[in-house]
Amino acid sequence: MKVLVVGGGGREHAICWKLAQSPKVTELYCAPGNAGIAQVATCVPVKATDVENMVKWAKENAMDFVMVAPDDPLALGMVDALEAAGIPAFGPRANAAIIEASKAFSKSLMKKYHIPTAKYETFTELDKALAYIQEQGAPIVVKADGLALGKGVVVAQTVEEAQQAVREMMEDHKFGASGSTVVIEECMVGPEVTVLAFCDGEHLVPMLSSQDHKRAYDGNQGPNTGGMGAFCPSPKYTPEIAQRCTREIFLPTVEALKAEGRPFKGVIYFGLMLTQDGPKVVEYNARFGDPETQPILSMLDTDLMDIFQACVDGTLDQVDIKWKQGAACCIVLASGGYPVAYEKGYPISGLEEAGKQAVVFHAGTARNEAGEIVTAGGRVLGVTAVGSNLEDAIAKAYAACKPITWQDMHFRTDIGKV
Known part of the structure; x- marks a missing residue:
């Protein structure tokens, strides 16, 4: 099969790396890809959000299957366009991808179908949002309605901080149109766990639980990022909690989307908070x-x-999905200054040495004119190791980070430990 993966980050490198191991995949392409992905797939210079040209390229090059990985092209209807062109595509159609593209939609869906989540209100007028925050007090959570690269959420510790966040979103348009509507919700307390699940519109198979670290610096300090590291499985996600999540959250979500005429095929990401009242949805x-x-x-x-x-x-119930024993950990190596301002184009050394100990997934890399692999983004690499247990996986991942260097590189030293 000729397979195209859409996207160009660390996630797409991991997907391409795994697909390259399949005997079914005879030719693998990635658009736009990056310097690491180029080692396992042929990179195609088409932007991930360019729906028209992506479909055109897939048709002209006779792709048998396309996997759309990032949020933006899914929300823009790339899967719909590929299907209309007769190309099988993995990912939800736009009318189902709205569970991420609009937080207001997903909150109203949860309310309608009694799926446990934080108490909330949605606002399109600034003064009403400010008054609601004053009335509710802090801590309180402010969310931009639309897509904001994982950075459109502020957990405010004071009323002033929350009101400032609302002003930045609605008045200063910090996230463009994504912040013209805001969702303000109660601040839930408890460990946060992520469960990704494969879905075919009817059936759902959860993957291993995981935890990621959003804050830029050690001790969960600093601004929110797209994620500075992750590990799986989460020790906090017990079999009892897993059963409860499947019964109260996962299956009801699939059923709700189906009932709304938005059957979901692809991967649903359940961001969960394990509160004293039981598991609740933070976000989809x-x-x-x-x-x-x-x-x-x-x-x-x-x-x-x-x-x-x-x-x-629609045959997910017929696949026996198996997982390795042990645990895995990913350490993100980032550009100095990320997630705010950072420089690009620094040569990276030590990749070969690191690759002997772990898998180094490329997120923001490119090749310069001299043929060197250089930094090309905020999150640059994801050094990922598998171990017999979580402690072992963490130790192996950090050991593999040691040979890697470039100017102003920074990373957290406490992934999996806090």
């Missing part, structure tokens, strides 16, 4: 998370192409 995403995908796919013991095809065909 309509795709694999990044960096959670890197450790999760490192633990997968089943052909990923088989799973993707079953999700598209």
Whole structure:
């Protein structure tokens, strides 16, 4: 099969790395890809959000299957467009991807179908949002309604901080149109766990649980990022909690989307808070998370192409999905200054040495004119190791980070330990 993966980050490198192991995949392409992905797939210079040209390229080059990984092209309807062109595609259609593209939609869906989540209100007028925050007090959570690269959520510790966040979103348009509507919700307390699940519109198979670290610096300090590291499985996600989540959250979500005429095929990301009142949904995403995908796919013991095809065909219940024993950990190596301002183009050394000890997934890399691999983004690499237990996986991942250097590189030293 000729397979195209859409995207160019660490998540897409992990997906391409896993698909390259499938005997079914004879030719693998990635658009736009990156310097690491180029080692396992042929990179195609088409932007991930360019729906028209992506479909055109897939048709002209006779792709048998396309996997759409990032949130933006899913929300823009790339899967719908590929299907209309007669190309099987993995990922939700736009009307189902809205569970991530609009937080207001997903909250109203949860309310309607009694899926446990935080108490909330939605606002399109600034003064009403400010008054509600004053009335509710802090801590309180402010969310931009639309897609904001994982950075549109502020957990405010004071009323002033929450009101400032609302002003930045609604008045200063910090996230463009994504912040014209805001969701303000109660601040839930408890451990946070992520569960990704394969879905074929009817059936759902959860993957291993995971935890990621959003804050930029050690001790969960600093601004929110797209994720500075992740590990799986989460020791906090017990079999009892898993059963409860399946019964109260996962299956009801699939049923709710189906009932609304929005059947979901692809990967649903359940961001969960394990509160004293039981597990509740923090957020949905309509795709694999990044960096959670890197450790999760490192633990997968089943052909990923088989799973993707079953999700598209509606036969997920016929696939026996197996996982390795042990645990996996991913450490994100980032550019100095990320998630705010950072420089690009620094040569990276030590990749070969690190690759002997772990899998180094590339997130923001490119090749310069001299042929060197250089930094090309905020999150640059995801060094991922599998171990017999979590402690072992963490130690192996950090050991593999040691040879890697570039100017102003920074990373957290406490992934999996806090």
